[in-house]
Amino acid sequence: MSTIVLLIITGLGLGALYFLVASGLSLIYGLMGVLNFAHGSFLTLGAFAGLEIARRMDGASWITLFASLVVGAVVGAVVAAATEFFLIRRLYNRHIEQVLVTVGLALATVALFDGIWGTDPTYVTGPAWFSETTEILGAKVPNDRFVLIIAAVLVLLGIVLFLKFTRFGLIIRAGVENRSMVTALGIDVRKAFTVVFAIGGAAAGLGGVLASHYFGYVSPQLGGSLLIFAFIVTVIGGLGSLAGAAIASALVAVLQQFANYYLGGTGDLTVVLLLAAVLLIRPTGLLGSKA
Amino acid sequence: MKLLTHMKPWMWWAVGGAIAVFAALLPLINLSIPGILPGPTYTPGTLQLLALALLFSSLALSYHLLFGVGGMLSFGHALYFALGAYGLGIVLKTTQLSLVPAMGLTVAAVICIAYLLGALSLRVTGISFAMVTLAFAQAGNVLVRRNPQITGGDEGLQLETQNVPDFLLGVLNTRNLYWVALALLIIVFIVVALFEHSRAGHVVTATRENELRVRVIGIRPFMVKLVTFSIASVLAALVGMVHLLLQSGVTARASSADFTLTILVIVVLGGVGSRWGAVVGAIVYTLLDQRLTALASSDAIAGLPAILRIPLSEPLFILGTLFILVVLFLPGGIAGAVQRMDKGGVRRNPAKETSSEIARDKIEEVT
Amino acid sequence: MTAPILRVEGLGARIAGQQVVESVTFEVPARGVTALLGRNGVGKTSTLKGILGLIERWGAVEFNGERIDNLATHRIIQSGIGYVPEDREVFASLSVAENMRLAERNGGPNRELVDELFPELLARAGQLAGTLSGGQQQMVSLARALVNDNTLLLIDEPTKGLAPLIVLDVTTALGRAAEAVPILLVEQNLQVVRALADTVVVLESGLVVFTGPANEFLDNEELTTELLGVHLTDVGATGDNA
Ligand SMILES: Nc1ncnc2c1ncn2[C@@H]1O[C@H](COP(=O)(O)OP(=O)(O)O)[C@@H](O)[C@H]1O
Numbered sequence A: 001m002s003t004i005v006l007l008i009i010t011g012l013g014l015g016a017l018y019f020l021v022a023s024g025l026s027l028i029y030g031l032m033g034v035l036n037f038a039h040g041s042f043l044t045l046g047a048f049a050g051l052e053i054a055r056r057m058d059g060a061s062w063i064t065l066f067a068s069l070v071v072g073a074v075v076g077a078v079v080a081a082a083t084e085f086f087l088i089r090r091l092y093n094r095h096i097e098q099v100l101v102t103v104g105l106a107l108a109t110v111a112l113f114d115g116i117w118g119t120d121p122t123y124v125t126g127p128a129w130f131s132e133t134t135e136i137l138g139a140k141v142p143n144d145r146f147v148l149i150i151a152a153v154l155v156l157l158g159i160v161l162f163l164k165f166t167r168f169g170l171i172i173r174a175g176v177e178n179r180s181m182v183t184a185l186g187i188d189v190r191k192a193f194t195v196v197f198a199i200g201g202a203a204a205g206l207g208g209v210l211a212s213h214y215f216g217y218v219s220p221q222l223g224g225s226l227l228i229f230a231f232i233v234t235v236i237g238g239l240g241s242l243a244g245a246a247i248a249s250a251l252v253a254v255l256q257q258f259a260n261y262y263l264g265g266t267g268d269l270t271v272v273l274l275l276a277a278v279l280l281i282r283p284t285g286l287l288g289s290k291a
Numbered sequence B: 001m002k003l004l005t006h007m008k009p010w011m012w013w014a015v016g017g018a019i020a021v022f023a024a025l026l027p028l029i030n031l032s033i034p035g036i037l038p039g040p041t042y043t044p045g046t047l048q049l050l051a052l053a054l055l056f057s058s059l060a061l062s063y064h065l066l067f068g069v070g071g072m073l074s075f076g077h078a079l080y081f082a083l084g085a086y087g088l089g090i091v092l093k094t095t096q097l098s099l100v101p102a103m104g105l106t107v108a109a110v111i112c113i114a115y116l117l118g119a120l121s122l123r124v125t126g127i128s129f130a131m132v133t134l135a136f137a138q139a140g141n142v143l144v145r146r147n148p149q150i151t152g153g154d155e156g157l158q159l160e161t162q163n164v165p166d167f168l169l170g171v172l173n174t175r176n177l178y179w180v181a182l183a184l185l186i187i188v189f190i191v192v193a194l195f196e197h198s199r200a201g202h203v204v205t206a207t208r209e210n211e212l213r214v215r216v217i218g219i220r221p222f223m224v225k226l227v228t229f230s231i232a233s234v235l236a237a238l239v240g241m242v243h244l245l246l247q248s249g250v251t252a253r254a255s256s257a258d259f260t261l262t263i264l265v266i267v268v269l270g271g272v273g274s275r276w277g278a279v280v281g282a283i284v285y286t287l288l289d290q291r292l293t294a295l296a297s298s299d300a301i302a303g304l305p306a307i308l309r310i311p312l313s314e315p316l317f318i319l320g321t322l323f324i325l326v327v328l329f330l331p332g333g334i335a336g337a338v339q340r341m342d343k344g345g346v347r348r349n350p351a352k353e354t355s356s357e358i359a360r361d362k363i364e365e366v367t
Numbered sequence C: 001m002t003a004p005i006l007r008v009e010g011l012g013a014r015i016a017g018q019q020v021v022e023s024v025t026f027e028v029p030a031r032g033v034t035a036l037l038g039r040n041g042v043g044k045t046s047t048l049k050g051i052l053g054l055i056e057r058w059g060a061v062e063f064n065g066e067r068i069d070n071l072a073t074h075r076i077i078q079s080g081i082g083y084v085p086e087d088r089e090v091f092a093s094l095s096v097a098e099n100m101r102l103a104e105r106n107g108g109p110n111r112e113l114v115d116e117l118f119p120e121l122l123a124r125a126g127q128l129a130g131t132l133s134g135g136q137q138q139m140v141s142l143a144r145a146l147v148n149d150n151t152l153l154l155i156d157e158p159t160k161g162l163a164p165l166i167v168l169d170v171t172t173a174l175g176r177a178a179e180a181v182p183i184l185l186v187e188q189n190l191q192v193v194r195a196l197a198d199t200v201v202v203l204e205s206g207l208v209v210f211t212g213p214a215n216e217f218l219d220n221e222e223l224t225t226e227l228l229g230v231h232l233t234d235v236g237a238t239g240d241n242a
């Protein structure tokens, strides 16, 4: 029992990270039809930004953690918005080229991170409470999992409220459904593009700082390895569906943990098999409408 | 000047043949191109590099078939390259088969896997297809790294030389491997060209342009896409096999997403939709990569301030940036630029338009 | 005779690399309803979309004396054109009120007129537009255009697929709107055309083949049969086959 509880909560913690990446991917894809390969780099950069803050402050305090989360999110948002504004926008409606630009950006930035921070992992320490455990139903759960889950839930809630109650949110929801009709109502939908990139970048940057605590280190590959699972999550959840991304994140990560524990470390393969199964049964994903 | 536009197909083949003959003679002559090649063309080091460029050309052509012709944006093409390399490596290690039967066995396995995974991936199109192929390739990468007793894991797999003919082994025989790579490139080029001009090729091109149209005239695009996918995969596997011989082994990087992205970069650099572009792109990329790596460790770079030194000492940073610039400012890549210069720079990407129009006409002809 | 509100000259358009409008030239007077007619698939919808820059287009389009053919769609709309697309294109996952909120520019100056024309929408403000009937969706689509102060409306087949009674409602609403704003109307139902249009422009294979007063065209059976493939006798003035 305690093992199961531990696996579920750890899985949800990992799922939280997937969601922080997948939510942005999904929003960006839903509105713009762009698959953003550079999203992993937003995450990595957020993690390194948080790391640099932590180095300059007292690494083990809560204030430092908070500051690094904020800085990670802000850096992620700014870099993502700049990416949209300077690179993606020039290729309006040319989806393949837009994907290619993000591919180039991913390659170039990972190499740049290699050059700046080195290819080896840089270890990260958080507040002491992070490495302690809390007992739930007999399971000793590392505390950082709770922070991850709460952060992801808050981000989900924040995005939902934003979509529901702001004008940009309205434009984004409408644009996901029918982008050209939004412009035919006299709205410059490109501003919403920058906004979704910024939101996605902020979530990814935040996810980067949290991931560095979950894994205990930052490396230039951090974002890329999470990105692949986030891709799988977005396909399983249904491209462009935020709720689908949330459900699939939890599902995929928990399944992965269980397979790793009970099936001899086959978590990654199980996830790919799940993807294959979903494609066979329901190619549009759990909650997707367009394939 | 509209030299290229007025060239008849047979002229292209004649020029191509002449270049092939010249390339075949390179190991026998003493040609030095300082700044581009590391040494004279007969030296093993240079031949090794050139052979690598030829292999990348073949690989780029196989990806051209998939993406440029078939419109299938795959992020998992490296998987089939890796299947060829690891498959052959493992067969040679674990069986007593000699080289050619071992290659045959590997090809058979690759056909089955490509057919299976292709059928699954092609249930979705566009961006979903890209992500799914990426996921499968990633699974392959995980398998390679998690099973070191079979694949050598992160260390890589050494070529078991016992059943490989002697003339393909050792530094002194690099030129033989170079010729093998050249022969493979010629074969792949011809296969791809023949496919593009076959009925299946026209159908898949038309499918890329307008799937609905193809459905309307009663052809199922799925099957012809799957065939294209499988051919491209087998060609990639063949390249992987020769790569195994050339490098005397294979590392896990061959199955990584980064490697697929490298192939994609090459094809886009050369010009999507152009066979010559794929070949030229691969040669430019390989030589540039080698030169940039040499530059990165040179004294000139080491002496620079950090803000210049760090980016310049990362070849992938420079290549990635170059790639972005090509996508933004050079539509059609190298091939597109050459074509525009030839035509005096009026129309954008005319090649694509005409090829799809021809394909459309052909489709209507056959139905 | 005042200057036309819209002048289209040599307009061509392309969808997915395929040319769908050859070269269209016509004018929309600054008053009343101009009907754009032609058989199915002749390029009427594409002409409207080309004017708005929703599809790749070339040629000259002059609105209010200003060239708009190089502007982005949202700028063209903002300059004072209301667009009611074929098949309504309401945002199904948004409520009626949200659909309206999205469309309103400068606070939606004509909200009273809209509420008066379509009282039903007020009652259904909170309902998701996707759950409305076809007629109600058409009202939302019309309301989105009428709520703003426009100087031209482009309306594409507003009565398509609607029940006869609703067709009447829509026709009435269009008549009211036309009192204030000139309209370029694509419409298959010739009764509606007869009731509303002053001028007709007829397209055939991507080209304009007839321009003139509506009555002159509608009363000429030979012309309507040849250009629209309908027999006017089938759609007699009071017929009920709408
Ligand atoms: N999305 C599309 N892709 C390709 N062809 C299209 C598309 N939409 C319309 N067409 C073609 O464009 C032509 C004109 O269509 P349209 O403007 O909708 O005509 P109309 O509104 O007069 O019925 C038709 O032949 C139609 O087949």
Ligand SMILES: [Mg+2]
Pocket: C044, C045, C046, C086, C157
């Ligand atoms: Mg129409």
